[in-house]
Amino acid sequence: MQKIEFNDLSAQYRNLKPEIDAGIAKVLEECHFISGPQVEELEQELCKYVGRKYCVSVSNGTDALQMPLMAWGVGPGDAVFVPAFTFMATAEVASLVGATPVFCDVKEDTFNLDPASLRKQIERVKAEGKLNPKAVIPVDLFGLTADYDEILPICREFGLLLLEDAAQGFGGVNNGRKACSFGDASATSFFPAKALGCYGDGGAIFTDDKELYDLLVSIRVHGKGDFKYDNVRVGLNARLDTIQAAILLPKLHAFDQENETRGKAAALYNSLLKDKFDVPVTPEKLESSFGYYTLKAKSPEERDRLMKGLEGKGIPTMVYYPKPLHLQEVYKDLGYKEGDFPVSESLSKRVFSLPMHGYITPEIVTYVAEALNGLAE
Known part of the structure; x- marks a missing residue:
């Protein structure tokens, strides 16, 4: 690989x-x-x-x-x-x-x-x-x-x-x-x-x-x-x-061709991961350009474990975004507190993104998905 x-x-x-x-x-x-x-x-x-x-x-x-x-x-x-x-x-x-x-x-x-x-x-x-x-x-x-x-x-x-x-x-x-x-x-x-x-x-x-x-x-x-x-x-x-x-x-x-590649990669990720992970949702009449392919772990601890496991297999991951905006230090004077926006707060602790780009191959997607499934509990 x-x-x-x-x-x-x-x-x-x-x-x-x-x-x-x-x-x-x-x-x-x-x-x-x-x-x-x-x-x-x-x-x-x-x-x-x-x-x-x-x-x-x-x-x-x-x-x-x-x-x-x-x-x-x-x-x-x-x-x-x-x-x-x-x-x-x-x-x-x-x-x-x-x-x-x-x-x-x-x-x-x-x-x-x-x-x-x-x-x-x-x-x-x-x-x-x-x-x-x-x-x-x-x-x-x-x-x-x-x-x-x-x-x-x-x-x-x-x-x-x-x-x-x-x-x-x-x-x-x-x-x-x-x-x-x-x-x-x-x-x-x-x-x-x-x-x-x-x-x-x-x-x-x-x-x-x-x-x-x-x-x-x-x-x-x-x-x-x-x-x-x-x-x-x-x-x-x-x-x-x-x-x-x-x-x-x-x-x-070249964008439309790259966009098509990302779409096919996302569909393959979904098919391989859907039994063990909460895969991205695309509502009816919408099409995502999948600039990022983002999953939700069950907990912060599971996210850390999965990301470290993938790193050990040579698979990079990213977290977008680890801290919601209302809890950022710069906005503390606005008076927001933890619990104000529970979905944003929960997502920031659980989301992680897998490799995705306009030239990713089915072989790489399959390798990443199989590695991730192997780490799932």
């Missing part, structure tokens, strides 16, 4: 090497390192892929989440509702603009924002009257889009903006619509570990709102007006490097 990688970026590079090398070489030859033609080409292709009118490529996934909040004027006194079980950036961007993240629990089966918890938290904030409910940031976790059939009506009912965090969701499908096509705006990340990743940091924002698009383009370059030395608002230095765009283009062209 060959060495098993958790996310084999070297295999991807070997398969796409001629196109990636040529793209990088062209940028070096033309010396358009900032805002080169490949950036606009990538934005156009991304729009076509996800089904949105406008795309603004940016320097990283966190900026992609923060910039719509800036454009909407979200700030001090506003509440931004986010799931407790996700990466820090989803809540961090609310804090960065001066707003207050309000945490919600997630569903046990999909790991995604629980609409019932969202409604409860909105109603609590409104009843307290200390914060103005302003926006919701659902997360498309592990490749599976959030429950927008339930979440969108809640946002409309309470007049809240919806920003889809599709940093892990790119390539997922919900009722025929691709991830990044939901809400007033959507954001994704091109961090190397993502299903569509570059060779550094990168991200993108999508919207169908021309006014929002124009604001985002301004914010991306220091709040520029008609030209870059005409500054009409406070912005960021948030451009995507041309080299990263050139790297992403061939990866985007």
Whole structure:
């Protein structure tokens, strides 16, 4: 058995090497390192892929989440509702603009924002009257889009903006619509570990709102007006490097094929593990891009034992995420305590992810699954 990688970026590079090398070489030859033609080409292709009118490529996934909040004027006194079980950036961007993240629990089966918890938290904030409910940031976790059939009506009912965090969701499908096509705006990340990743940091924002698009383009370059030395608002230095765009283009062209490989690998994992493990759930009419393949152990102790056992067999694993956001030290002043969001807290102690990428083979999946089944009690 060959060495098993958790996310084999070297295999991807070997398969796409001629196109990636040529793209990088062209940028070096033309010396358009900032805002080169490949950036606009990538934005156009991304729009076509996800089904949105406008795309603004940016320097990283966190900026992609923060910039719509800036454009909407979200700030001090506003509440931004986010799931407790996700990466820090989803809540961090609310804090960065001066707003207050309000945490919600997630569903046990999909790991995604629980609409019932969202409604409860909105109603609590409104009843307290200390914060103005302003926006919701659902997360498309592990490749599976959030429950927008339930979440969108809640946002409309309470007049809240919806920003889809599709940093892990790119390539997922919900009722025929691709991830990044939901809400007033959507954001994704091109961090190397993502299903569509570059060779550094990168991200993108999508919207169908021309006014929002124009604001985002301004914010991306220091709040520029008609030209870059005409500054009409406070912005960021948030451009995507041309080299990263050139790297992403061939990866985007190969994405559907890689996505198909991940889907087949997930199906094989499921068939081999379902008798002994709680395998990932994909609700009807949804398709996951399976950026990560995540299982739930019965307890923290079992997770530790299984991960150590797999490590001994040369199989890498990861935990996303070991501590829910409402219990992070940075947010202790918000007054949350253990027990507030029991599903998020339980998942953080039990989940673990197995090797998954666009070039994983059935042989590797079978080896990993058989090793894991052998460790099960």
